[in-house]
Structure formats: C-alpha cells, structure tokens
Amino acid sequence: MQLLFPTHELIESQQFLKSFFEAQKELDATKDDRYSNDVPRPKTMKEYVDTLLAHSRGENLPNDWVSYSTFWLIDNDEFIGDTHIRHTLNDHLRNIGGHIGYTIRPSKRKQGYGTKILKLALIEAKKLGIDFALITCDETNIGSKKIIEKNGGIFEKASEQSDGHEKKLLYWIKIS
Ligand SMILES: CC(C)(COP(=O)(O)OP(=O)(O)OC[C@H]1O[C@@H](n2cnc3c(N)ncnc32)[C@H](O)[C@@H]1OP(=O)(O)O)[C@@H](O)C(=O)NCCC(=O)NCCS
Numbered sequence: 001m002q003l004l005f006p007t008h009e010l011i012e013s014q015q016f017l018k019s020f021f022e023a024q025k026e027l028d029a030t031k032d033d034r035y036s037n038d039v040p041r042p043k044t045m046k047e048y049v050d051t052l053l054a055h056s057r058g059e060n061l062p063n064d065w066v067s068y069s070t071f072w073l074i075d076n077d078e079f080i081g082d083t084h085i086r087h088t089l090n091d092h093l094r095n096i097g098g099h100i101g102y103t104i105r106p107s108k109r110k111q112g113y114g115t116k117i118l119k120l121a122l123i124e125a126k127k128l129g130i131d132f133a134l135i136t137c138d139e140t141n142i143g144s145k146k147i148i149e150k151n152g153g154i155f156e157k158a159s160e161q162s163d164g165h166e167k168k169l170l171y172w173i174k175i176s
Contacts, residue, residue: 023105
C-alpha cells in the first residue's frame, strides 16, 4: 500500500485511472459532504494534475487557501482514496479544517484503509516540515474520530462552527 502524488506521467500511464473514475462515481452517488478538500472538479485529468501541482507550489490558489499536497492511496494497483495535506494553518484551518483531510471510496470503507491513509499522510506531513499535525472531524463522524485516535490523536477541544454546522473535534498528533 502506498501514497502517490498524481503526476502527469502517472496519468499518462493510465495506471489506476479505471479505479479512480469508478471511485469518483461512487463518491458522486453518496450524500455525505465530507470530502477532504473542496478542490473544484476538473474537466480533464491534465487540468486536475496542473491544478494540484500549482496548488502544491502555492500558485493560483483560491482566496484564503494555503498550499497543499494531494496523494492517492493505492492498494493492489487500485485507487482507494485520497488525502490532502495543508502545508500550514490559517485561522479557518486552525479552528475547523486542520492539516490533513482524507476520503476513502465508499466501496472500500470499514476495511482499515482510513486508518492507513492517515498513518501514511502523517509520514508525508513530516517531510513537509510538520511536527505536530492538527486533525479535525465532525463530532458525529465516528469513523474519522476512531481513525484520528488510533493514530495517536490527543483531543484539544470541540470547536463551534459559525454556520450552525455541527461541532468540529480538534486533535493534535505529534509526528515522530
Ligand atoms: C471517515 C472515513 C475516512 C473512514 O474510512 P474507513 O476506511 O471506513 O476507516 P477504517 O476502516 O480505518 O475505520 C476506522 C474505525 O472506524 C469505524 N468506522 C468507519 N466508518 C464508520 C461509520 N460510518 N460508523 C461507525 N464506525 C465507523 C471502523 O469500523 C473502524 O472501527 P474499529 O477501529 O473499531 O475497527 C470514510 O468513511 C470517508 O471517506 N468518509 C467521507 C470523508 C470523510 O469523512 N473524511 C474525514 C474528514 S474529517
């Protein structure tokens, strides 16, 4: 199992694309709004990679966004999910979003992949210079809460959201 940054070479190789598109269909069919990032849906895979590369370099970011890196979780040659690692925190991320978001495709949930993707994302975060990672989840997101706690999350507080949305639970993980 590994995390891969989706580069142009990776897309051109066509490897993992079938499972990537199947996963997007599954995600479109779910009603949950807990995507790990609100990256605009790209029209083409070239545009998708261009956007992720630019955003990882801090270029062409939407207002109030910080630079971030995206990785695909691959297992047995299949796309399983993705994670977004924000390089720094702004006020919104400090109170709501945290450093790392992750999504597992619906057909692969409850098989340990969520726990694994955060474990691997923490290794990438460390490479990006993050020693203490802030990870957050909605208070009713039991799966994500367990994932954070299994990865050593230390609870800080529950944060109110201004839009009346349910509270966010904030946890810190020291990355060794
Ligand atoms: C949350 C999410 C990442 C969980 O992924 P996953 O692959 O199912 O996670 P795991 O298999 O590692 O599960 C970890 C634990 O949570 C439990 N769990 C997972 N989903 C659950 C759910 N919907 N309800 C209750 N428990 C759940 C698992 O049974 C497991 O419990 P255990 O440790 O006692 O065995 C996945 O549901 C998802 O992508 N959701 C939408 C995006 C999202 O919410 N991202 C997190 C943003 S904070």
